[in-house]
Amino acid sequence: xxxxxxxxxxxxxxxxxxxxxxxxxxxxxxxxxxxxxxxxxxxxxxxxxxxxxxxxxxxxxxxxxxxxxxxxxxxxxxxxxxxxxxxxxxxxxxxxxxxxxxxxxxxxxxxxxxxxxxxxxxxxxxxxxxxxxxxxxxxxxxxxxxxxxxxxxxxxxxxxxxxxxxxxxxxxxxxxxxxxxxxxxxxxxxxxxxxxxxxxxxxxxxxx
Numbered sequence: 138x139x140x141x142x143x144x145x146x147x148x149x150x151x152x153x154x155x156x157x158x159x160x161x162x163x164x165x166x167x168x169x170x171x172x173x174x175x176x177x178x179x180x181x182x183x184x185x186x187x188x189x190x191x192x193x194x195x196x197x198x199x200x201x202x203x204x205x206x207x208x209x210x211x212x213x214x215x216x217x218x219x220x221x222x223x224x225x226x227x228x229x230x231x232x233x234x235x236x237x238x239x240x241x242x243x244x245x246x247x248x249x250x251x252x253x254x255x256x257x258x259x260x261x262x263x264x265x266x267x268x269x270x271x272x273x274x275x276x277x278x279x280x281x282x283x284x285x286x287x288x289x290x291x292x293x294x295x296x297x298x299x300x301x302x303x304x305x306x307x308x309x310x311x312x313x314x315x316x317x318x319x320x321x322x323x324x325x326x327x328x329x330x331x332x333x334x335x336x337x338x339x340x341x342x343x344x345x
Contacts, residue, residue: 162290166297169276172269172331173199177302179327180257181309194257196302202266203273204295210277211287226339232268233332241325272335 180195181187273294280287 159293162293163297165276166294167301169203169273169294170199170298170301172272172335173203173298174301174305175327175331176265176269177305178309179323179325181306182312182323184306184310187307187310191257192303192306195262195306196299198257198262198266199269199302200295200299202270203298204291206270206273207277207280207294208287208291210274211281212277214278214281226271226336229268229271230332230336232264233328233335235264237325237328237332239325241322241329244322244325268332 176199177195180191184191276294277287277291280290
């Protein structure tokens with residue numbers, strides 16, 4: 138079979154003969170979505186009552202960014218790959234630590250209902266969506282080197298992320314509705330730990 142970079146049945150073919158099956162892509166998609174799944178749990182923890190519209194918006198933010206980032210990485214790989222790989226983990230670490238720190242600080246305030254609870258304003262969602270999709274940007278760079286058929290790949294990655302983010306919101310809400318301040322503190326700690334994990338993995342201090 139001589140097709141180059143063509144989506145055929147259950148395979149993503151590359152010009153250098155490396156094959157990525159759909160199963161492998163699904164596993165990769167789930168792995169990439171684990172950070173957004175955890176952040177979705179954080180949102181759910183801070184909601185007194187889950188609102189489907191909010192859960193869908195959260196899923197869309199993460200799903201869209203998780204699909205767009207590998208596409209950008211794929212397109213920019215030939216020119217900027219060394220710069221992306223050199224600094225992406227620091228960007229994710231700083232963003233997640235900043236947002237996590239704000240959540241921890243907020244957890245010490247009065248435990249009264251607030252209009253800012255589980256905010257899905259762009260100033261909250263955009264940094265989170267960027268920070269949790271940094272790894273997907275690097276994956277897009279590797280897709281370029283492998284000549285993976287990028288459009289089906291990013292659609293699958295985005296869809297899996299969308300679904301798992303909403304599931305995360307639901308799970309977090311089930312366990313966190315009665316313990317808002319403690320849940321918000323735990324959510325902040327989780328974000329900082331995710332950022333630290335990303336940093337340590339890219340510095341090759343932590344190998345999972």
